[in-house]
Amino acid sequence: MILKDQKVVVTQPAKGDFKAFTAVCTHKGCTVAKVEDGLIMCPCHGSRFSIEDGSRKAGPAQAALASKKVTVEGDQISVS
Secondary structure, three states: OEEOOOOEEEEEEEOOEEEEEEOEOOOOOOEOOEEEOOEEEOOOOOOEEEOOOOOEEEOOOOOOOOEEOEEEEOOEEEEO
16 A cells, blocks of 8 residues: 555565565655565666565566564554
């Protein structure tokens, strides 16, 4: 899930395991556009990042997406 206004992307690499990262690509600052096939994808120049740890998997970006803290309480997810 991409929260454009908050510039955050939330992923679920495994059932019940939530991760969050900045949604701002480390290449040129575009907002990532989708999460698909285990990757977070930037539409601007084709950078791809892991849904598990935000690491760079492909494209011109050289750095990972910064991690955010995720808190899960019941059916509520908070990101800080």
